[in-house]
């Protein structure tokens with residue numbers, strides 16, 4: 001259908017447009033200069049953004065479904081009935097796949113990056129991504145604890161390492177290179193962890209620092225659109241900000257066209273103190289570093305008060321959380337590659353640590369000045385559900401609203417965090433960058449039609465029922481909250497998929513994946529290398545290991561040619 | 564002649580994917596590497612149906628696929644409440660459509676979990692699941708425990724491929740570097756080859772696990788000289804062995820889930836494994852039977868939020884094991900029809916349930932005649948998954964593996980049959 005969005009107040013930071021009243025034309029799923037529209041959407045007095053992009057969420061795959069099976073109680077809420085050909089579903093922090101897609105679409109999000117795909121179980125991740133309607137998905141393949149990676153890093157064999165990464169992305173239909181507690185999850189195979197980025201991984205004679213730097217080098221050699229995407233060592237431990245700073249410094253010299261490292265759920269990595277008793281915010285130190293350097297992007301990993309489910313590939317971290325909470329615990333080690341842990345959690349506003357955690361996320365969102373470097377996320381569902389993004393936006397835009405929340409939570413937030421002293425407020429342009437254009441650029445997807453509204457871009461568009469000229473976000477934060485919860489309408493690939501919260505059309509989303517260039521002889525060499533050891537170490541055959549085309553019925557393959 | 568290697572065995576939850584099959588003129592000449600169970604499943608000399616059938620005046624009459632599918636659609640679209648049961652011997656692709664069909668018609672969907680590892684799933688809901696893929700065990704474990712199961716009979720290659728005999732990265736000497744313990748109420752074949760067999764009095768597993776946990780937590784003093792038929796010193800020794808293992812793996816079967824205590828046994832076993840992780844590395848894995856029983860639990864959980872026994876009569880997924888599970892739904896007697904795919908409920912459901920089955924239309928989709936066939940009013944023969952049709956299955960440790968197809972057939976695959984039924988029912992409900 002040919003569409004015209006008329007008189008909207010348009011924000012398109014990648015094209016330098018900030019709050020201009022203009023028309024947007026859509027034809028064949030793309031944005032065009034102009035066309036004869038069959039349908040006109042009157043957007044006067046409404047906010048027009050590119051479709052939202054979640055750079056880091058856990059929405060599909062083995063860990064998410066382990067979480068669902070661990071927590072039937074989570075599915076007693078968030079119940080949605082089948083309606084008019086639209087599927088039913090359940091769940092709040094770990095919603096079933098169908099409603100996951102609907103909920104993102106209602107909020108104006110059209111692309112979501114699944115943050116952790118274990119290669120051996122990549123088929124599972126893909127099966128679920130295909131079951132999530134409307135939104136485009138991409139999955140980050142886990143590399144930080146892979147035996148082949150560690151061996152090649154130890155040998156400093158960067159040629160083979162880049163062939164291996166290329167081969168694996170192709171084999172798993174993955175989008176990028178993810179590291180989770182590099183080295184630590186391998187040690188968890190023996191019930192242990194690593195305590196610093198310079199301690200050796202048991203039996204492998206490498207350090208997390210070496211793994212991080214080598215993967216960053218190789219990632220850039222392969223010219224992947226996204227940088228390495230890292231969940232640092234020591235997540236969630238008091239005093240871990242030093243590990244975070246050290247890890248970021250490892251790749252300081254590697255900055256090229258884009259960042260050399262995406263630091264995910266940074267909130268969980270910005271803690272000072274030595275014990276939980278004196279744990280405090282170190283967001284200032286972290287922000288200062290990122291403000292001074294150009295090689296880092298990050299997402300917030302905001303914590304939201306209430307019940308949620310934590311799930312990461314960081315097996316040892318989840319077990320230590322379990323020992324603190326004592327509720328229930330699932331674990332899933334994946335041979336040769338990675339692990340996973342899942343526990344339910346309740347972030348309480350009466351709890352000192354949780355209140356400080358809440359503050360740190362927002363501090364990072366405000367103190368990291370350049371909105372192109374820090375993006376909105378809850379590390380869904382670890383800090384809270386993605387459904388709370390509108391709350392985060394309203395906090396970022398209103399000091400008053402933050403103060404109000406601060407007055408209601410544990411007062412350690414005033415002594416051991418600094419949010420109360422920050423008066424910065426984000427504007428609509430910043431929010432547009434932090435929720436779509438920024439993630440698009442950090443992912444390299446802006447070159448493939450995402451995160452902007454220029455001619456040729458994918459027609460993924462969110463229209464919100466709020467007029468930036470008519471509202472004072474600082475004073476009227478409730479209006480902001482309300483507007484960002486449900487779009488006036490969401491357009492995906494040129495189709496109106498949601499209007500006022502009602503799902504109109506359940507189109508299939510695409511699976512975005514990267515196919516890096518690999519010379520034939522390199523390909524053969526690495527295949528031989530893998531083949532030799534595959535039979536001995538794995539419990540499936542090499543020929544049954546790949547994600548076959550049948551699992552990606554709607555691919556958006558990004559082929560990377562090396563000039 | 565064509566040699567197919569790395570074929571996946573579609574029989575038990577081991578899902579061995581190293582089978583070699585020689586095919587000539589679309590016939591299987593030889594099968595290598597499979598155990599006897601797998602061999603006979605792949606070669607299969609069982610009788611097949613020749614065509615779809617509909618029962619008329621008590622007699623089954625051969626009809627076309629189209630006629631059978633239309634008949635099924637007619638029954639499903641005119642029923643108020645249908646139970647969709649089975650699913651453990653079919654592909655995830657067919658299961659997914661089955662779940663949507665249940666949603667479309669407001670029915671109940673359940674798989675064989677409710678009559679086998681249902682208690683394990685309930686225990687997981689309560690206390691969690693410290694699991695692993697089997698390769699982690701192969702590469703690292705030096706203590707293997709089988710509790711209430713006899714893999715040599717039910718999962719014949721489990722020991723040789725995954726746990727006890729194979730060489731692993733950190734266990735280059737294989738068997739020599741591992742210690743095998745079997746805990747059971749009788750001395751099974753597996754018990755006979757174990758380094759240590761611990762015989763438990765029937766229905767005493769719960770007490771034995773309790774004693775192990777108490778000893779582990781340093782309360783050895785309160786343990787009586789004998790628990791569940793096991794001398795105290797044996798239990799103390801076992802705890803020592805568990806604590807000092809570099810990597811321990813506990814596997815359990817229906818002997819634990821179906822004996823007195825049921826889900827409480829499993830809860831306790833999970834708790835034991837959690838406790839052990841404070842000392843060393845320990846994992847737990849249920850020995851799932853059918854080759855894709857695990858797959859159903861996963862697909863059902865991601866599509867609906869719940870792993871089995873889902874009722875759509877309210878328009879959204881509702882789960883309450885004991886109420887929304889197959890036997891309970893059948894016994895209540897408010898069903899209009901029973902739809903069975905990939906299972907033979909009549910072979911193991913209780914008598915009262917069979918009586919209820921005989922009172923309603925039964926639809927059966929399966930490659931082979933089975934006990935349920937005699938209850939069926941419509942029978943649709945399907946291709947054999949993993950031989951004549953491809954698709955996804957999940958191993959007992961949740962690793963997905965794609966079943967291969969190496970024999971051509973005119974039989975439709977489960978997936979294709981489900982697709983056609985769904986489309987026809989949808990058309991009728993709209994029309």
Ligand code: SF4
Pocket residue numbers: 572573574575576577578579596597598599600601602718719720721
């Ligand atoms: S152990 Fe199971 S999967 Fe393996 S060959 Fe035997 S029956 Fe087939």
Ligand SMILES: [Zn+2]
Pocket residue numbers: 056057058115265312379382
């Ligand atoms: Zn994450």
